[in-house]
Amino acid sequence: MLNIFRKKDRETELNEKKEELLQEEFQQSVQQEKPAKEGFFSRLKSGLSKTRQGFINQITNLFSSYREINDELFEELEEILIQADVGVKTTMELIEGLEKRVQEENITEPDMLNKIFKEEISNLLKTDNDPLELADGLNILMVVGVNGVGKTTTIAKIASRYRKEGKNVLLAAGDTFRAAAIDQLRVWSERIGVNLIAQQEGSDAAAVVYDAIHAARARKTDLLIVDTAGRLHTQKNLMEELKKVKRVISREAEDARVEVLLVLDATTGQNAINQARLFNEAINVDGIALTKLDGTAKGGIVIAIKNELGIPIKLVGVGEAAEDLQDFRPDDFVEALFAH
Numbered sequence: 053m054l055n056i057f058r059k060k061d062r063e064t065e066l067n068e069k070k071e072e073l074l075q076e077e078f079q080q081s082v083q084q085e086k087p088a089k090e091g092f093f094s095r096l097k098s099g100l101s102k103t104r105q106g107f108i109n110q111i112t113n114l115f116s117s118y119r120e121i122n123d124e125l126f127e128e129l130e131e132i133l134i135q136a137d138v139g140v141k142t143t144m145e146l147i148e149g150l151e152k153r154v155q156e157e158n159i160t161e162p163d164m165l166n167k168i169f170k171e172e173i174s175n176l177l178k179t180d181n182d183p184l185e186l187a188d189g190l191n192i193l194m195v196v197g198v199n200g201v202g203k204t205t206t207i208a209k210i211a212s213r214y215r216k217e218g219k220n221v222l223l224a225a226g227d228t229f230r231a232a233a234i235d236q237l238r239v240w241s242e243r244i245g246v247n248l249i250a251q252q253e254g255s256d257a258a259a260v261v262y263d264a265i266h267a268a269r270a271r272k273t274d275l276l277i278v279d280t281a282g283r284l285h286t287q288k289n290l291m292e293e294l295k296k297v298k299r300v301i302s303r304e305a306e307d308a309r310v311e312v313l314l315v316l317d318a319t320t321g322q323n324a325i326n327q328a329r330l331f332n333e334a335i336n337v338d339g340i341a342l343t344k345l346d347g348t349a350k351g352g353i354v355i356a357i358k359n360e361l362g363i364p365i366k367l368v369g370v371g372e373a374a375e376d377l378q379d380f381r382p383d384d385f386v387e388a389l390f391a392h
Contacts, residue, residue: 178382184379222249223237
């Protein structure tokens with residue numbers, strides 16, 4: 053009997069451990085402040101170092117290793133790009149663009165290709181990339197994605213960003229499949245200083261969102277961020293739930309600015325494109341937050357997503373700190389990608 057009283061209740065112990073882990077994660081991401089002198093471009097450049105040391109250096113070395121521009125050079129370039137998750141379609145377009153400019157501009161020196169290649173990538177990325185901005189009145193951001201992509205952390209960083217700008221932010225715990233998901237979002241909301249609308253585990257996600265929209269109106273909220281259950285893009289029943297949630301938002305918030313933000317993990321490569329395609333078919337994705345770019349040597353996935361799907365990349369993440377999730381700026385991205 054003494055052992056019973058000497059040992060902590062297992063459930064209490066687990067809850068304390070969970071709280072400890074969430075606090076640690078929060079310290080690393082939301083509260084971690086980088087030196088002011090280190091702007092986002094510096095962090096972007098640092099975050100893309102694996103990609104730069106990977107396929108970008110391979111391409112630079114390829115161009116400098118040839119004395120003339122020929123078919124063999126372009127074949128090697130094609131292989132490098134496909135291995136870097138640029139994708140077959142985008143690879144072909146980039147190479148065709150290079151070949152066309154070589155002919156039109158009478159380029160004979162392979163070293164000149166590096167500058168042209170950079171320009172071609174920049175041209176592919178520049179179209180339709182409106183940043184994540186708030187309109188007057190109520191804005192609703194519905195955040196979706198598969199498990200493990202950093203969805204909840206992304207929500208916390210977005211909430212923290214607008215909270216610091218003086219906006220009234222409200223979170224909705226639409227992931228009702230796991231009690232831990234609701235608890236995690238509650239911890240984030242308390243740390244950031246924003247309110248949370250939640251129900252118990254197993255509740256109807258659409259009902260949570262309904263309550264959140266009406267609470268947002270009553271509280272004159274600027275931004276309502278709706279979390280959703282992580283799901284595989286192949287799980288049709290769960291995708292149907294997303295459609296239901298979106299229908300509720302459309303019905304109850306006709307005058308609000310509504311965006312669906314898909315969170316993708318850059319380290320998953322071509323699988324991220326498959327996810328984006330199926331989510332987009334189901335609920336019409338308005339923008340993408342691409343996380344963990346600092347964890348991959350295949351940053352070419354950014355080019356593939358933008359070119360093949362035509363979905364704007366709104367945000368990119370290159371680290372754990374709140375400041376490491378920023379608006380996607382094509383020019384900055386390309387400059388950081390090719391920086392020496």
